[in-house]
Structure formats: structure tokens, C-alpha cells
Amino acid sequence: MKKVILLTIFNIISAVFLTANAAVIEGSVAMTDRVPNELYGDWRVVATLVKSTNQNMFDTKSLDIWTLSRQGDIITLRNPLSGAKADITVNDVKGKTVKFEKRSSYPDEVSIETPILTINGDYFTGVDRINIKTFKDGKLIKEDYVEYQVRGTKISGMGIADILGI
Numbered sequence: 179m180k181k182v183i184l185l186t187i188f189n190i191i192s193a194v195f196l197t198a199n200a201a202v203i204e205g206s207v208a209m210t211d212r213v214p215n216e217l218y219g220d221w222r223v224v225a226t227l228v229k230s231t232n233q234n235m236f237d238t239k240s241l242d243i244w245t246l247s248r249q250g251d252i253i254t255l256r257n258p259l260s261g262a263k264a265d266i267t268v269n270d271v272k273g274k275t276v277k278f279e280k281r282s283s284y285p286d287e288v289s290i291e292t293p294i295l296t297i298n299g300d301y302f303t304g305v306d307r308i309n310i311k312t313f314k315d316g317k318l319i320k321e322d323y324v325e326y327q328v329r330g331t332k333i334s335g336m337g338i339a340d341i342l343g344i
Contacts, residue, residue, distance in 0.1 A: 209268040209269070209270075209271060210248060210251045210252075210253055210268055212268075212271040213248070213253065213268055213271055213276055214271075214274055214276070214297050216274075216297045216299065216300075216332075217246055217276060217295070217297055217302075218246050218247055218248060219245070219246065219332055219333070219334055220243060220244070220245050220258075220332070220333040220334045221243070221244045221245075221246070221302070221330040221331065221332060221333060222241070222242075222243060222330065222331045222333055223241070223242045223243070223244050223328055223329070223330045224239070224240070224241055224328070224329050224330075225237075225239065225240045225241075225242065225306060225326035225327070225328045226238070226239050226326060226327045226328075227239065227324065227325075227326055228305070228325045228326060228327050229323075229324070229325050230322075230323065230324040230325070231321070231322050231323045231324070232322045232324075235322055235324075236308075236322075236324040240326075242257060242259070243257055243258055243259050243333070244256075244257065244330070245257070245258055252265050253265065253266050253268060253278070254266070255280060264280045264281075264282065266278045266279060266280045267279045267280075267281075269292075274296055274297045274298065275294065275295065275296045275297075275304075276294070276295050276297070277292065277293070277294045277295075278292070278293060279291070279292050280292075280293075286312060286313050286314060287310060287311065287312050287313065288310070288311045288313075289308065289309070289310045289311075290308070290309045291306065291307070291308045291309075292306070292307045292308075292309075293305070293306045293307075293328065294306075294307075295328070295330070299332075300331065300332035301329070301330065301331055301332070302328075302329070302330040303327075303328070303329050303330075304327075304328050305325055305326065305327060305328065306325070306326045306328045307323070307324070307325045307326075308323070308324045308325075308326075309321070309322075309323050310322045310323075
């Protein structure tokens with residue numbers, strides 16, 4: 179009988195403790211709320227190859243346009259030149275440094291792009307790491323990696339897609 183009472187008390191204390199912890203988690207600030215507002219808008223991005231497992235697969239230098247916008251808790255990265263669009267996941271924010279991830283999945287390929295950007299007004303610097311896994315019949319047959327040094331210059335605060343109504 180004592181064991182049953184002790185077990186019941188233990189279960190009640192555990193349930194109260196778990197409920198209290200769940201409330202703390204639910205009340206936390208979303209990572210997207212910590213992203214500096216300066217990140218949003220259009221950026222002219224220059225990327226220079228730093229290292230790669232496949233020099234023939236990746237450009238040594240590229241010029242691109244990134245448009246970053248937020249609606250609620252969803253941050254979207256667009257390339258108005260290519261028409262590419264992806265929702266991104268913010269992994270970490272420390273002051274003006276933001277680390278996010280963009281995943282793309284295809285039948286035989288998974289690509290994970292991880293930019294880490296430090297924003298300084300109308301400029302950012304950082305790295306952009308891309309890992310591409312290629313599969314055949316569900317088995318990994320190849321994995322390629324590239325790291326770029328990136329520099330961004332703000333083009334506008336409002337996204338080009340928003341201006342054009344795209």
C-alpha cells in the first residue's frame with residue numbers, strides 16, 4: 179500500500195513538473211522574432227568560393243539577388259532573377275549575426291544551404307555552406323560540399339517582388 183501511495187505521489191509531482199516546463203517552452207520567443215529588421219529587403223550578393231569537394235560543380239564566383247521577407251513566423255528567401263523561392267528556418271541569432279537553413283528535396287537529391295550572416299547596416303558579410311547529397315535507389319551515392327564567402331549590399335528595404343506585385 180505504501181508503494182502505491184508513493185508511486186501516486188511521484189506521478190503527481192512528475193505531472194506538475196512536466197506541465198510547468200511545457201508552459202515555459204510555449205511562452206518562449208520565436209527565433210524569427212530575434213532576427214534584426216535590417217535583414218529584410220533586397221540584397222545584391224557576391225559569393226566567392228572558399229572550399230569545395232567538387233571544384234567542377236560549383237562556380238568560383240557568383241552574383242545574385244536575395245530578397246528576404248517575413249510574414250508571421252515564416253521567413254521567405256526569393257531570387258527574383260531565377261524565380262526561386264524557399265521558406266527558411268532560423269537556427270540561431272546572436273546580436274546582428276543570423277544563421278539560417280534552406281532545405282530543398284528532390285527525388286534523388288537533398289540540398290541543405292546554411293548561410294551565416296553578420297549584418298552591419300546596409301551590408302552583410304559571412305559564409306554560405308551548401309551540402310548536396312545524391313541518392314540512387316534510396317542509397318547515398320555522392321555527397322558534395324561547398325563553402326562561399328559572401329558579401330551583401332542592400333538594394334532596397336522593400337522586396338522587389340513586393341514592389342512588382344509578384
